[in-house]
Amino acid sequence: MMRDLKWSKTEKQIAKKAFEKAYERECGDLAKKIQSEAEKIKVPPDIWRLQHFLNKKVREIDNKYDYRYSVLILMFARLIKDGWLMIDDLKGLGQEKIDRIAALLNS
Amino acid sequence: MMRDLKWSKTEKQIAKKAFEKAYERECGDLAKKIQSEAEKIKVPPDIWRLQHFLNKKVREIDNKYDYRYSVLILMFARLIKDGWLMIDDLKGLGQEKIDRIAALLNS
Numbered sequence: 001m002m003r004d005l006k007w008s009k010t011e012k013q014i015a016k017k018a019f020e021k022a023y024e025r026e027c028g029d030l031a032k033k034i035q036s037e038a039e040k041i042k043v044p045p046d047i048w049r050l051q052h053f054l055n056k057k058v059r060e061i062d063n064k065y066d067y068r069y070s071v072l073i074l075m076f077a078r079l080i081k082d083g084w085l086m087i088d089d090l091k092g093l094g095q096e097k098i099d100r101i102a103a104l105l106n107s
Numbered sequence: 108m109m110r111d112l113k114w115s116k117t118e119k120q121i122a123k124k125a126f127e128k129a130y131e132r133e134c135g136d137l138a139k140k141i142q143s144e145a146e147k148i149k150v151p152p153d154i155w156r157l158q159h160f161l162n163k164k165v166r167e168i169d170n171k172y173d174y175r176y177s178v179l180i181l182m183f184a185r186l187i188k189d190g191w192l193m194i195d196d197l198k199g200l201g202q203e204k205i206d207r208i209a210a211l212l213n214s
Contacts, residue, residue, distance in 0.1 A: 023151065024151070027150075027151040027154060030154060031145075031148040031153070031154060034145045034148065034154065034157065035142075035145045035146060035148070038138075038141045038142045038145035038146075039142060039145075041138040041141065041142070043134075044130065044131070044134040046138070047134060047137060047138060047141065047161075047165065048165065050141065050161070051161050051162065051165050054154075054157070054158050054161060055158065055162070058154065058155065058158050
C-alpha cells in the first residue's frame with residue numbers, strides 16, 4: 001500500500017517542488033495549445049470545439065494534480081509517463097519510493 | 108402576445124438572415140476576445156479564468172439565439188439592445204413587428 005509510506009520533511013519539499021514543476025509545465029503547454037487553437041477560430045463551431053477541449057483539459061488537470069501523500073507515488077508515476085516529470089526531478093526521495101514509482105512505470 | 112404574429116415567407120427569410128448576421132457578429136467578436144484572453148495567459152489561474160469566461164459566453168449565446176417564431180420579436184429587441192443588430196437589418200418585416208420591437212427597445 002502507498003498509504004504506509006512515511007514522508008520526511010525533505011522528501012515533502014522535494015515532492016512539492018516536483019509537483020509544482022510538472023504543474024507549471026503542463027499548464028504552460030496547455031496555454032500554448034489554447035493560444036494556437038484560439039488563433040485558428042474561423043467559424044462559430046470552432047469556438048464550441050475550443051470550449052470542449054478546454055473543459056476536458058482543465059478537468060484532466062484538476063483530477064490529476066492531487067497532492068495527498070496516499071496517492072503521490074501513483075501521481076508521480078503518471079506524470080513521468082505523460083512526460084511532465086523526469087525521474088531525476090524526484091532525486092532525494094527514499095529508494096523505496098523511487099522503486100515503487102519505477103515499478104509502476106514498468107507495469 | 109408574440110405568438111399571434113404571422114410570418115410571411117419573405118419575413119421569414121429576412122428574419123433568418125438577420126438572425127444569422129447577428130450570430131456571426133457576436134461569435135466573431137467572441138473569437139477576438141478569446142484570442143486576446145488566450146494571448147494574456149501567463150500563469151495557470153489565467154487558464155481557469157478563460158475557461159469560466161468561455162463557458163459563460165457560450166451559455167449566453169446558446170440561450171439567446173433561439174429561432175422560434177414565438178420569441179423572435181423578443182430576441183431581435185435584445186440583439187439590437189446588445190448592439191449585434193440594427194433596426195435596419197430587419198427592414199422588410201411588417202410594421203406591426205417593427206413597432207413591437209421598437210416598443211420593447213423603449214421599455
